[in-house]
Amino acid sequence: MKEYTAFDIGGSYIKYGMVTEQGELREQDKMKTPDSLDVLMQHITDIVHRHPDSAGIAVSAPGAVADEGVIYGISALSYLHGPNIKHRLEEKTGLPVFMENDGNCAGAAELWKxxxxxxxxxxxxxxxxxxxxxxxxEGQTHKGASLHGGEFGFMLLGNPDTGRLESWSQLAATRALTRYAEAEKEIEPDTLTGEQVFEWADEGDPACVKALDRFYRFLALGLYNLQYIYDPELILLGGGVSARKELVQRINKKLDELMREAPVGTIRPTLDVCHFRQHANLLGAVYRFMQQTEAANR
Structure with missing residues (x-):
């Protein structure tokens, strides 16, 4: 049975593991995201060399990932944008490399299994x-004319505290959550992690409880908008926070509040979590790799 070395490049961590052609994830681990492309390339190469039987490298990455291996757009990792990362990895490892946008990888995993x-x-x-x-x-990934299909984080929402428009990522990503908690606790920026905020909120810390409440409200706002833009059967939530058992319940509670405040819409989003949760991107990258290989061999 073939195995692939899969990487999920995130702004805070790089997740990696071996994925079989049947969708079994083995030996998964993670490391801090490095500060430069050269260090990232070396980390990936070192991990690949520990698995000499790997059939190829499947990479989930942020941004608008083109088939030729260049990542357009913007993301939390500016060094990813510009170089042909696919070609560089193939030269360093001698293995075929497939790259896809991280959100598209998560969707592919959920379509697969x-x-x-x-x-x-x-x-x-x-x-x-x-x-x-x-x-x-219609059962297929829609990338869009500029490879930005699914880049929901660019959606603009009003921030009631500042009166300015901010992106959904600025208001409802995990970095926003830590920023809210740091402001409530009046501590220096970049002091907390998302895991700490969740943990302290579970223990009743009032600042973290308040930060989470704000975080869930902005998540609910964006999801409500997406429902009316596309009207999907289902909206699946992925990423590290999807491992939180109360995630859907808390967002649904905020959706109830929003729909009472502004009773203009009667269709509420149907939410669930990605079956593969925080590992969806790894599996989806491999599935898309296999799809591409199969299509090329026809």
């Missing part, structure tokens, strides 16, 4: 350092 299997119109929303996602239209 997850919660979206058998469905036609689904949105996946991946919540991490930023917010990405994918649009599944």
């Amino acid at each position: 997850g919660t979206a299997k058998g469905k036609q119109d689904v949105l996946t929303v991946v919540i991490g350092t930023g917010i990405g996602g994918s649009v599944i239209k």
